[in-house]
Amino acid sequence: MFELTPQVQFALEATRQAAMLTAQIEKELVSAALTKEDRSPVTVADYASQAVVAAALQRAFPNDTLVAEEESGYLHQPQSKQALQLVTQYVRRLEPTADENRVCAWIESGNGKAEGRFWTLDPLDGTKGFLRGDQYAVALALIEDGKVKLGVLGCPKLDPDGRLQANGEGALLIAQLDKGSWITSLRNPQTFRRLQVSPQADIRQARILRSFESGHTDADRIQAFAAWLKIQAEPLRMDSQAKYALLADGQGELLLRLLSPGKAEYREKIWDQAAGSLILQEAGGKITDLRGQPLDFSQGRTLRNNRGVLASNGILHAQALAALQAVGAVPED
Structure with a gap:
C-alpha cells in the first residue's frame, strides 16, 4: 500500500x-x-x-x-x-x-x-x-x-x-x-x-488505446502497425490520461502516441505524461518513447529528448517497438 x-x-x-x-x-x-x-x-x-x-x-x-x-x-x-x-x-x-x-x-x-x-x-x-x-x-x-x-x-x-x-x-x-x-x-x-496490467502475451490479441483526435496521433500508421502485427481488434479511441488508467487496470495492452503528420517537431508536455506514466509503471507496465528511450522529465516543460510515446503491459513492449520501426513510425532524428 x-x-x-x-x-x-x-x-x-x-x-x-x-x-x-x-x-x-x-x-x-x-x-x-x-x-x-x-x-x-x-x-x-x-x-x-x-x-x-x-x-x-x-x-x-x-x-x-x-x-x-x-x-x-x-x-x-x-x-x-x-x-x-x-x-x-x-x-x-x-x-x-x-x-x-x-x-x-x-x-x-x-x-x-x-x-x-x-x-x-x-x-x-x-x-x-x-x-x-x-x-x-x-x-x-x-x-x-x-x-x-x-x-x-x-x-x-x-x-x-x-x-x-x-x-x-x-x-x-x-x-x-x-x-x-x-x-x-x-x-x-x-x-x-x-491495479495490475494485463498478462496478455499474444500480441495478436492486444487491445490498442489511442487518442480520439486524429490530430494528436497518426491514424494511418496505427492501422499499419496493427496490420503488421495481425491485431484484429479496433483501437479504443479515448481522450486524456484516462487511457493510462485502463492500461494499468488490464483493460488494454498497448497505448500509442505517434507523431501527427505535419507536426514532426512536436514534443510532449510533461504534464501530459507524468502522472499517467507512473500509474502505468507501478501497475507493472512499461513506457518509452517511439525509439525505446525512457521518458526524460529533466528537460524543462517538455519531453525534449523524446519523440512520441509507446506504453504497454511490458510483455509486448519489445515486439511493439519492432513493429513501429517496421512501419516507419519511428522518427529518424
Missing part, C-alpha cells in the same frame, strides 16, 4: 476537489447545443481547476514550485471579463476568500521552473472529451530531479471498477514510486484497489 504522507494527502485531495469541480462545470455549462467552436466551458474549467490546485499547494507546501499548463494572461483581457467572473465564482465554491485578483495569482503561480523538486499539473486533460461528455482528467504529479515520484489522476467519467461511465462515481488513481498503483471512487474515496 502507498504511504499516506503529507504529499500524498495533498495530492489526493487537491486532485479530487479539482476533478469534482470540473465535473460540476461540465454539468452546468456544457449543453447538447454547444458548438465545437465554443470553448468557453473548457476555459472556465481549465482555469478554475488550476486555481484550486495552486491555492491548495500554497497552503500545504508554500515553498514548492508548480509547473502547470495555463497562464492567466487571457483572463486579464477585456473580452475575458465574463470568463474571469465565472472562474472566480466556481473557485469560490472551494476557496471562499477567492476574488478575481487571487484567482489570477493562483493561476499564474503555475508558471514555475521545471527543475529540482516541483509539481506538474494538467488542470483539464482531454478538452475535446470534456466538451463531448466523454473522458477527461485532472493530472497532478510530483517530480524530483527528473524522476516522477508521485502521480494522481482524477477521472470523473471513469468508475473505480474501470468502466467508462457518463454519470458514475468517477475514479481517483494514485501511484507512489515503488508502492504500486491504486484506484478508488472519486466521489466517495474509501477502499483502494491495487
Whole structure:
C-alpha cells in the first residue's frame, strides 16, 4: 500500500476537489447545443481547476514550485471579463476568500521552473472529451530531479471498477514510486484497489488505446502497425490520461502516441505524461518513447529528448517497438 504522507494527502485531495469541480462545470455549462467552436466551458474549467490546485499547494507546501499548463494572461483581457467572473465564482465554491485578483495569482503561480523538486499539473486533460461528455482528467504529479515520484489522476467519467461511465462515481488513481498503483471512487474515496496490467502475451490479441483526435496521433500508421502485427481488434479511441488508467487496470495492452503528420517537431508536455506514466509503471507496465528511450522529465516543460510515446503491459513492449520501426513510425532524428 502507498504511504499516506503529507504529499500524498495533498495530492489526493487537491486532485479530487479539482476533478469534482470540473465535473460540476461540465454539468452546468456544457449543453447538447454547444458548438465545437465554443470553448468557453473548457476555459472556465481549465482555469478554475488550476486555481484550486495552486491555492491548495500554497497552503500545504508554500515553498514548492508548480509547473502547470495555463497562464492567466487571457483572463486579464477585456473580452475575458465574463470568463474571469465565472472562474472566480466556481473557485469560490472551494476557496471562499477567492476574488478575481487571487484567482489570477493562483493561476499564474503555475508558471514555475521545471527543475529540482516541483509539481506538474494538467488542470483539464482531454478538452475535446470534456466538451463531448466523454473522458477527461485532472493530472497532478510530483517530480524530483527528473524522476516522477508521485502521480494522481482524477477521472470523473471513469468508475473505480474501470468502466467508462457518463454519470458514475468517477475514479481517483494514485501511484507512489515503488508502492504500486491504486484506484478508488472519486466521489466517495474509501477502499483502494491495487491495479495490475494485463498478462496478455499474444500480441495478436492486444487491445490498442489511442487518442480520439486524429490530430494528436497518426491514424494511418496505427492501422499499419496493427496490420503488421495481425491485431484484429479496433483501437479504443479515448481522450486524456484516462487511457493510462485502463492500461494499468488490464483493460488494454498497448497505448500509442505517434507523431501527427505535419507536426514532426512536436514534443510532449510533461504534464501530459507524468502522472499517467507512473500509474502505468507501478501497475507493472512499461513506457518509452517511439525509439525505446525512457521518458526524460529533466528537460524543462517538455519531453525534449523524446519523440512520441509507446506504453504497454511490458510483455509486448519489445515486439511493439519492432513493429513501429517496421512501419516507419519511428522518427529518424
